[in-house]
Structures are given as structure tokens and as C-alpha cells.
Amino acid sequence: MRNIFLLIFAILFISCKEDVLPKPKAYLSLVYSTKSYENLKLKRPYSFEVLKNTTVINEGDNWLTIKYPNLKASIDITYRPVENNIKELLTEAEKLVFKHAVKAEQIIPKDFVNSKKRVFGSIYEITGNAASHIQFHITDSTKNFIKGSLYFYVKPNYDSILPAVDYIKEDILRLVETLEWKK
Template identity: 80%
Template sequence: MRNLFLLLFTLLFLSCNDVVLPKPKGYLSLTYPEKSYTTLPLNRPFSFDILKNTTVIDETNNWLKIKYPALKASIDITYRPVNNNIKELLTEAEKLVFKHTVKAEQIVPKDFVNADKRVFGSLYEITGNAASHIQFHVTDSTKHFIKGSLYFYVKPNYDSILPAVNYIKEDVLQLIETLKWK
């Protein structure tokens, strides 16, 4: 009888525990505005198309910042004239890219060549929890050099911001493909 009581008590005690089930993965349901581009409204030694729903901040030395307020991100663009220092400018740009190797999982380069427009450059996709996930540089190799970096104003969590990175990457590609030197 005592054994039966212990068995019932044990079964009762064990049956009161909640069954733990794994939670399904949650996916963000992000929606982005439809893309529509306009030409950069500032007078610079270059021009290119930018997304209409961005804010352009005019900075000194022909530099600028293209802000994405809804995404808490910006593309920071620096301009430098080429004065027989193209090798130095390219080395400096690549050093800035590879500073991210500490946090980056992978750095994937993609080269661009448009000989008709004299636009030559590279785009680097940086995966992992790095500070910048896209960096690029473009030049005509004789007079103009532009470097750009994408930054988010949040703690880097690559999985969370990946959809926004892909959204802005399309705009960076549009920028490079529509770039014209003056």
C-alpha cells in the first residue's frame, strides 16, 4: 500500500510540470518603401542618383552624408582629388575596410569597371558584427576619388540588420552605376 501511495505521489508530482516545447523561429516583417531615385541635389565634382526618401547632409571638402532616418543608418561619403597619389588613396581605403577583420566573419570584394564613364572601383560586403557592413571606393584614376561607408546607429547585430543592409546595398549599387564625374 505504501509503495502504491509513493508511486501515485511521484506520478502526481511529475505530471504537474509544464511541458517545454521549442519556440518557433520569429522572423521580422519589415517593409521598406518602394525605391525611387533622384540626382544628387548638391554641386559636387561628381553626381549620382540617390534614394528620394533619404536626407543629404552637406559637409565640407565635397564630403556628404546620406541619411536613412527610418533605418537609423547613413552612407558617409568622402571625396579626395587625385594628385599623383592614387596608390596611396587605394591603400588607405583598403586599410579602412580590413580594420573590420576583428569583428567580421567574411569580407567579400566586388570590382566595378565602366571604362566609358571612367568609373573604376570596388565594393566590399562585410558580414558579421562589424561597425560597417558595406564599404566602397570609386575613382577615375586621374582626378577624382570617392570612398563610402555604411553605418548603423545601433549596436551591430548582423542578423537583425541584414534586411536593412541588403536594402541599402541596392542604393549603393545605384550610386556606383549612375556616378558621373564633372
């Protein structure tokens, strides 16, 4: 009888704890600086607006790198003249995009056309843990071709860097919208 009494007492004593509640969801709060743009200062066969708080590095051959030091990211831009090889340049650009299909969850293409400025191209948003999350190419279809890629210098974890991808995506759209070819 004594053992039963001790067992009941132990059960009551152990079970008299507060209920365990799940922790509320927390959201990452990132604060980015206010955006201000300026024209590209390097002499190139093209010009566009670039975010002021980035570092633009001259890579030669009209290539350049736009670095985002605080985000550990860069937009790598390559330039090639069109010499009756537009189909090859477009095919090569698309091959580079779809190399990420192995790790990508989705590749979302968006075409861009500005007939007045003769700026035609596509922007590819790559979701998932791919090495590059945005790639684009722009051409006037007769003389100039630009290919750009967004890279982060961290191990790909799409959920963690998505806010930074969205932040830089605005700058890439601005780059494409303000691009002009020099004569």
C-alpha cells in the same frame, strides 16, 4: 505499504501533464518603403542617384552624408582630388576596409568597371559585428576619388541589422552604377 501507494499515486499525478513542444521558428517581418531615386541636388564634381526618402547633408569639401533616419544608418562619402597620388588613395581606402578584419567574419570584395563613364572601383561587403558593413571606393584614376562607408548608429549585431544592410546595399549599388564625373 501506504507510502508506496502514495509514491505511485504522486508519480502518476505529476507525470500526467501535456507534452512540452518547442515553439515554431519566427521570422522577422520588416517592411521597407518602395524605392524611388532622384539625382543628387548638391553641386559636386560628381553626380549619382540617391534614394528620395533619405536626407543628404552637405559636409563641405565635396563630402556628404546620406542619412537613413528610420534605419538609424548613414552612408558617409568623402571626396578627394587625384593629384598623382592614386596609389596612396587606394592603399588608404583598403587599409580602412581591413581595419574591420578584427571583428569581421568575412570581407567580400567586388570590383566595378564602367569604361564608358570612366568609373572604376571596388565594393567591400563586411560580414560579422564590424562597425561598417559596406565600404566602397570609386575613381576615374586621373582626377577624382570617392570613398564611402555604411554605418549604423547602434551596437553592431550583424544578424539583427542584416535586412537593413541588404536594403541599403541596393542603394549603394545604384549610386555606383549611376555615378558620373562632371567636367
